[in-house]
Amino acid sequence: xxxxxxxxxxxxxxxxxxxxxxxxxxxxxxxxxxxxxxxxxxxxxxxxxxxxxxxxxxxxxxxxxxxxxxxxxxxxxxxxxxxxxxxxxxxxxxxxxxxxxxxxxxxxxxxxxxxxxxxxxxxxxxxxxxxxxxxxxxxxxxxxxxxxxxxxxxxxxxxxxxxxxxxxxxxxxxxxxxxxxxxxxxxxxxxxxxxxxxxxxxxxxxxxxxxxxxxxxxxxxxxxxxxxxxxxxxxxxxxxxxxxxxxxxxxxxxxxxxxxxxxxxxxxxxxxxxxxxxxxxxxxxxxxxxxxxxxxxxxxxxxxxxxxxxxxxxxxxxxxxxxxxxxxxxxxxxxxxxxxxxxxxxxxxxxxxxxxxxxxxxxx
Numbered sequence: 001x002x003x004x005x006x007x008x009x010x011x012x013x014x015x016x017x018x019x020x021x022x023x024x025x026x027x028x029x030x031x032x033x034x035x036x037x038x039x040x041x042x043x044x045x046x047x048x049x050x051x052x053x054x055x056x057x058x059x060x061x062x063x064x065x066x067x068x069x070x071x072x073x074x075x076x077x078x079x080x081x082x083x084x085x086x087x088x089x090x091x092x093x094x095x096x097x098x099x100x101x102x103x104x105x106x107x108x109x110x111x112x113x114x115x116x117x118x119x120x121x122x123x124x125x126x127x128x129x130x131x132x133x134x135x136x137x138x139x140x141x142x143x144x145x146x147x148x149x150x151x152x153x154x155x156x157x158x159x160x161x162x163x164x165x166x167x168x169x170x171x172x173x174x175x176x177x178x179x180x181x182x183x184x185x186x187x188x189x190x191x192x193x194x195x196x197x198x199x200x201x202x203x204x205x206x207x208x209x210x211x212x213x214x215x216x217x218x219x220x221x222x223x224x225x226x227x228x229x230x231x232x233x234x235x236x237x238x239x240x241x242x243x244x245x246x247x248x249x250x251x252x253x254x255x256x257x258x259x260x261x262x263x264x265x266x267x268x269x270x271x272x273x274x275x276x277x278x279x280x281x282x283x284x285x286x287x288x289x290x291x292x293x294x295x296x297x298x299x300x301x302x303x304x305x306x307x308x309x310x311x312x313x314x315x316x317x318x319x320x321x322x323x324x325x326x327x328x329x330x331x332x333x334x335x336x337x338x339x340x341x342x343x344x345x346x347x348x349x350x351x352x353x354x355x356x357x358x359x360x361x362x363x364x
Contacts (some may be wrong), residue, residue, distance in 0.1 A: 003124075005236065006347060008354040011136045015083075016118045017126030023083030024132025026069070026139060028354065031077030033143055040064055040138040044084065046339040047134050049328070052180035054196045055336055056328040060087060064135060075139075082135045086128070099316040100323050104305040111316055127241045127333065130340045137343020140350035150349065151215045154341040156183040156334045157298065159192040160199075160206040168213055168294075182338045200331035203308025207242070208334045210341050212297045214349070217284055219274045219292035220360065221352040228288025229352060236344040237299050242333050245300030249283025257281075299341060304330055 004012040008028045015022030041064050045051070049058040062084050069080030101108035106125035110117040117123060144150035155176045157164055164185035175184040181196070183189040199206050222229030234246045254262055262281050269276035274292025284295035310324040330336060 005239070006351040008358065009140065009347065009351040011133065011347060013129055013132035015086075015129065015132070016123045017086075017128040018118070019086060021083045021085045022128055022131045023081065024136045026080040026082070026136045028351075029069070029075050029077070029080055029139060030143070030354070031075055033075040033139075033146065035070060035073055035075060035139060035142060037064070037066065037073065039142060040082075040135055043134050043138040043141075043339050043343065044131065046177070047130065047336055049330075049336070052335070054180055054193060054200065054331065056330045058328045060084075062131065080136075080139065082132070084131050084135075100321060101313055101315065102306055102323070102325060103311050103313050104302070108314075122241075125241065127330075127336070127340075130240065130343075133347070134339050134343045137339075137346045140346035141342065143350050144346060144353070147353070148218050149216045150218070152212065152342045152345050152349075153215070154210055154212040154338045154345075156181055156192070156338065157209045157211040159183075159208040159332060159334060160195055162188060162191050162195055164188040166211070171213065176338070180335060182335045196332045205304035205307050205329075205331045207244075207301045207303040208332065210299045210301065210334055210337060212295075212299065212341050212345055214284070214295040214345060217290050217292060217295050217349070218353065218356075219290050220356050221349060222285065222289040223352075223355070224288055228285070229290055229348070230283070230285045230288065232348050232352065233295075233297065233345065236348045237297070237341060240299075240337065240340050240344060242301045242304065242337070243299055244302045245298075247298040248285065249296060250281040251283075251298060254281055295345075297345075301334055301337060304333055 003014065004010060010027045012025045044062045044064060048062040049056045049060050065083050067081040067083065069076055069078050101111070106122060107117060110125065141152060153171055153173060153176065155166065159181065164183050166184050171184060176182050179186065179189045181189050181192045183192055196206065230248045233248070237243060237246055250257070250262065264277035264279045264282050267276050267278050277293055280293050280296065283297065284290055284293040306325045306329045308325060310322055313321060313323050315321050
């Protein structure tokens with residue numbers, strides 16, 4: 001229940017933060033797709049803990065194991081099972097939190113729903129669960145790249161109250177990954193890193209905004225009414241840990257414009273398979289269907305819930321207690337969330353691509 005996503009290109013993740021392993025089963029991937037396993041590992045490396053001094057010091061290699069679904073790097077069309085073993089789990093770090101609900105964490109709500117919860121870490125609510133999403137998303141990215149040269153670029157736009165301005169026309173993944181905070185504005189990135197370290201020193205945390213740009217999007221993806229492309233993107237991205245907001249195109253700022261200012265006027269195009277617009281306030285999606293322009297989104301992430309400051313809370317018996325979390329936690333989740341955003345966007349686009357092919361490519 002609640003651990004599967006997608007209709008045709010369908011993923012099911014498994015595992016807990018401090019269990020034996022975490023992973024994913026990907027079903028519905030087309031056969032005969034050549035997969036570069038190094039690219040999957042690279043995405044996991046971008047997500048893994050301990051990669052810099054502004055992330056959790058948990059020491060995990062996150063080495064990928066592929067159990068099924070590939071033969072000599074070629075997909076078979078059968079379920080692809082992938083896992084990563086947990087090697088640096090420390091359940092003892094959470095012994096003082098047994099039956100204590102960490103503020104703004106999932107402990108309390110999991111306990112209310114199930115009457116039982118993972119005894120250490122966040123269990124399924126931990127960002128460690130996203131390893132399976134990132135592994136499957138790396139395959140989806142290769143599918144989209146091979147078929148349409150689709151490129152998904154996500155970066156940290158804002159940390160706390162430190163914002164950046166990025167030239168999207170010159171944006172590359174190497175530029176995004178050129179610093180540990182994954183903000184392609186180098187001057188602003190150094191300020192972001194300094195702020196995160198200051199909060200980390202103080203036992204506190206911060207949130208911010210990740211922006212995502214998708215280039216070379218095939219038109220026609222998405223369904224009318226309930227399965228609109230932006231609706232599925234919103235669900236996918238809001239399913240990530242710590243997310244609190246989603247915008248596409250002009251987003252909330254578009255509400256300040258008049259219709260005459262906001263409308264994306266169509267202009268002549270040499271490619272009749274795509275629409276060309278003079279502006280992109282729609283964010284590449286109109287009527288729930290991709291029009292061929294770039295898809296542009298923003299995702300808000302809250303401050304990390306588990307912090308080193310002493311806080312008042314309650315336990316499972318409703319009694320007020322004081323708690324101070326131990327363990328290893330990111331003072332800001334955004335640098336490691338960038339590949340998670342990439343992956344969820346790729347999974348949605350791959351699923352809608354196969355849905356579109358199933359409905360619209362038989363009769364020509």
